[in-house]
Amino acid sequence: MLNCRQATQLCSEERDRSLSLMERIALRLHTLICDSCANFRRQMDFLAQTTRRFREGRRPDDDA
Amino acid sequence: MAPHQALLPPPIPRGFPLEWSLGTFATPASQFMTSDFSSGAAPASLDWNDPAILALRRDMLKFAHLQLRDEGAAEDAVQEALIAAMRHRDGFAGRSALKTWVFAILRNKIIDHLRKHAREIPASDLVHRSDDDGPDIEHLFEQDGHWTTQDKPHTWADPESALSQKQFWAVFDACVNHLPANTARVFMMREFLDLGTEEICEELAISSANCWVILHRARTALRRCLENNWFGGAPKPC
Known part of the structure; x- marks a missing residue:
């Protein structure tokens, strides 16, 4: 069973590489029972969305 | 050659004058952000003091400075990216994505700079x-x-x-x-x-x-x- 530290490492790594089937299952199981890591994973999505906006120059003051 | 390199003009010396004329837009300068770059307007001169250009430069500089942490290198990258963007504007066909496109060119300039200097960071x-x-x-x-x-x-x-x-x-x-x-x-x-x-x-x-x-x-x-x-x-x- 993953602990939170390992789970968050996988939440980050899934942005950079394809996780193995076992890793995906372990992460899924962990986030089902751990709200904190489920939050962390959603926030990694949000962070990716934020950096994408930044690199495309789509910040609110850009359109002012 | 990496695909992004094909887009880029040769390096431009530091201290390159802002006033240098590169081309113009058929629409008023204030319409810069919504100009139709695919209309094939005759080149004349670009107003570097236009508020829209200044705002674009400011945002690009902020972005480049964060990456490069070097004011001179950031200025160079932005200047080169803007010039490349103006040179290749005929090939650009979507006005709403203009900023995305200019930033893509800037990104490539920054990547080139980092490639040249990456080894300076001790592993x-x-x-x-x-x-x-x-x-x-x-x-x-x-x-x-x-x-x-x-x-x-x-x-x-x-x-x-x-x-x-x-x-x-x-x-x-x-x-x-x-x-x-x-x-x-x-x-x-x-x-x-x-x-x-x-x-x-x-x-x-x-x-x-x-x-x-x-x-x-x-x-x-x-x-x-x-x-x-x-x-x-x-x-x-x-």
Whole structure:
């Protein structure tokens, strides 16, 4: 069973590489029972969305 | 040759005059952001003092400066990117995506610069932990690897709405700037320049595993900084 530290490492790594089937299952199981890591994973999505906006120059003051 | 290199003109010397005329737009300068670049308007001169151009330069400079941390190099990259954009504007067919396109060219200029200078960062600075290398995230977890009570990530209310608020971006900038320089560089190469970890590893001569660990530290520290300073968590020292 993953602990939170390992789970968050996988939440980050899934942005950079394809996780193995076992890793995906372990992460899924962990986030089902751990709200904190489920939050962390959603926030990694949000962070990716934020950096994408930044690199495309789509910040609110850009359109002012 | 990497695909992005085909777009770029030869390097332009530093101190290149802003007033240099490159081409013009058939529409008034104030319409710059909505000009139709595919209309084939006759080239004349571009007004570098136009507010829209100035705003674009300012945003590009902010972006380049974060990546390069060198004012001169950032100025050069922005100048070269703008000139490349103007030269190739005939090939550009969508007005709403103009900024995205100009930023894509800027990104390529920054990547070229980083490639030339990547070896100047000693790999040991990235791999071996020191006081200023990599935000320490170990203290967020208990010995058994579970979150400490005070560092558990909370639910963020409506994060998407933050993206349209200028103040949020100021906090985001501050949080990125707060990352240790070497960690920030790897993070920005991955997220802002959109390079794959393989390429980053090659450029910086570090292993994939090291790269993933550095990125994990960077994202964890950023997440925490945003929660503490924007998403309503109790303020805590970083």
